[in-house]
Amino acid sequence: MALSSDPVALALDIGGTKLAAALVGSDGAVLARRTAPTPAGDAETVWAALSAPVVELLDLATAGGRELLGAGIASAAPMDRRTGVISPVNIPGWRGFPITARVGELLPGLPVRLGGDALCMALAEYHHGTGRGSGCLLGMVVSTGIGGGFVLDGRPLFGVTGNAGHVGHFVIDPAGPPCGCGANGCAEAVASGPSMVRWALEQGWRPLGGTADGIALAAAARAGEAVALAAFRRSGEAVARVVTVAAALCEIDRVVIGGGVAQAWDLLEPAVLEPLADHPGLDFMRRVEVRPATLGIDSGLIGAAALLVGDRVPSLPVGI
Structure with missing residues (x-):
């Protein structure tokens, strides 16, 4: 899919059934999307399933000349945003997994925001949907x-x-x-x-x-x-x-x-x-x-991006 020159956010939606990643514009448009089944296995097995589509999307953004704002992550709970650690009940392989640090390694120097999946759904609907x-x-x-x-x-x-x-x-x-x-x-x-x-x-x-x-x-x-x-x-x-x-x-x-x-x-x-x-x-x-x-299945991705693009759009909220 061809991309314009406007900045984009990398958005991740982490769930027990599937792992989704996307490039999302500041208007909430999902410009490119990748999904993978959430695998059983240890922490690195799950991370490999998520990091592969993330790297692919980062390469796509670079090839399209897009400025990347950073990453927003919607995850199942529980979590601790202070440390960037998640322990989703429906992903047994991730207990105390340092998701923001691991994603940050793929985006050196850029911010990474974390929020609950239902909160991100609410953010998406508030800015771009029924809310x-x-x-x-x-x-x-x-x-x-x-x-x-x-x-x-x-x-x-x-x-x-x-x-x-x-x-x-x-x-x-x-x-x-x-x-x-x-x-x-x-x-x-x-x-x-x-x-x-x-x-x-x-x-x-x-x-x-x-x-x-x-x-x-x-x-x-x-x-x-x-x-x-x-x-x-x-x-x-x-x-x-x-x-x-x-x-x-x-x-x-x-x-x-x-x-x-x-x-x-x-x-x-x-x-x-x-x-x-x-x-x-x-x-x-x-x-x-x-x-x-x-907004259906895209709400988590759109809301995850909203955590981040607040850095550029004052009407949108900013995470930590």
Whole structure:
């Protein structure tokens, strides 16, 4: 793909299924992209799978005469932005992996920024997607787990170590089901895709064709199956509780929801909006707009670049 002369950021999106790298313009356009499956194995095996497409993109930028601003990294948690170390729960080979230092070795003298994957999704939507025009935004990813990120008055909320925004671990029912984090009744234990499917199976739902997953559950709900519809209502109520807590804490005015469960937006939207409309709380907690994410699989890359291009574009936030 031919590149113009405008500066670009190297963006990385690190997940348990795939590793993605891209050259992203200051306008959020993904100009060139490379992906690779996330391999099993030790730290160096995973790094080799990521560094190969990174080197390829750096060569592409050089050949095209592009000025490189540096690198932005969106990663699954947990992490410590103070040291640039990540330990994604879904990448067993990386425990305490010094991602910013290793990427920095490929970009000597240039800045490297690190942020959570859900926060980067929120940044992308805030600047280039459904979140445009909002003042304070919560981005939520409702998928295998539930992640979140806050953009408050245009600036990302990182927290002390970069792990702020884990709204999936808001406890919405202390007597609820156990969560993988060790607590009971977290939103993730109720509203994530696997949690919805598990609950529906416990209530007697059986998918046609024998594959019990979120796609089958959504199809059953659209066909009017009572248990499947109840699973979406239960998930929607949990998400609505997260929204009201987030609104009380940060006075957000918009929530953007992405992820696999949000692909069934026709089912999830009313399940979230109805309990929000009935919430008896303060007016500012009920004025929150809830919208679907629009940037899809590129949101992590676009948001990772936004961590970096703030150095050149004052309206965009700057990482460490």
